[in-house]
Amino acid sequence: MRIEVLHGVNLDQLGRRDATHYGSLTLDQLQSQIETWGSELGLSTGFFQTNHEGAFVERLHALRGNADGLILNPGAWTHYAYAIHDALEIAGLPAVEVHLSDIGGRDAWRQLSVIRPLCFATVSGKGPEGYREGLELLNKELAG
Ligand code: DQA
Numbered sequence: 001m002r003i004e005v006l007h008g009v010n011l012d013q014l015g016r017r018d019a020t021h022y023g024s025l026t027l028d029q030l031q032s033q034i035e036t037w038g039s040e041l042g043l044s045t046g047f048f049q050t051n052h053e054g055a056f057v058e059r060l061h062a063l064r065g066n067a068d069g070l071i072l073n074p075g076a077w078t079h080y081a082y083a084i085h086d087a088l089e090i091a092g093l094p095a096v097e098v099h100l101s102d103i104g105g106r107d108a109w110r111q112l113s114v115i116r117p118l119c120f121a122t123v124s125g126k127g128p129e130g131y132r133e134g135l136e137l138l139n140k141e142l143a144g
Contacts, residue, residue, distance in 0.1 A: 002043070002046060002069075003044070003067065003069045004046045004048065004063055005045055006060070008050070008053075008073065008074035008077045008078075008084075009051050010051065010076065011049055011073060014100075022101060023100060030131070043139060045135075053084065056077070057083055057087040061090060069093055069094045069141070070088075071131060071134045072097055073098050073099055073100070074115065078099070078103070079112050079114065084114070084115060085114045085118060094138060095120065096120065097121070097122045098122075098133075099123070099125070102125025120141060123137075
């Protein structure tokens with residue numbers, strides 16, 4: 001099974017962002033940790049990050065039929081980017097939304113996730129471990 005892990009705007013800046021919310025790992029370090037967790041579950045992982053919403057949307061279009069499941073952390077786009085909601089619908093793949101920080105316990109504007117209705121699970125506030133949980137959830141979903 002192939003899982004695509006998509007990171008959106010500003011996630012390339014991990015390691016330089018507020019560590020109390022996002023921890024200290026860089027994106028490369030986080031991705032290599034996710035790859036290890038995936039292989040422990042027998043899942044192959046692919047990674048994509050962009051700061052351009054259109055590129056994120058086009059990646060979702062291209063994934064239809066080319067991945068078995070998705071983990072998405074779109075960053076701030078999570079809260080308002082309806083084009084990403086629609087592209088996720090077009091991708092038509094089982095998806096888990098993951099956030100490093102606890103978006104429910106932060107600013108009012110972070111409370112809404114426009115992609116949540118299209119994700120079968122959300123993991124928020126667990127740091128890098130949240131991605132391991134996301135992989136485990138996808139593994140169960142794909143096996144079931
Ligand atoms: C984030 C939470 C978002 O609110 C924020 O804009 C991010 C990262 C997270 O992983 O906690 O950039 O998605």
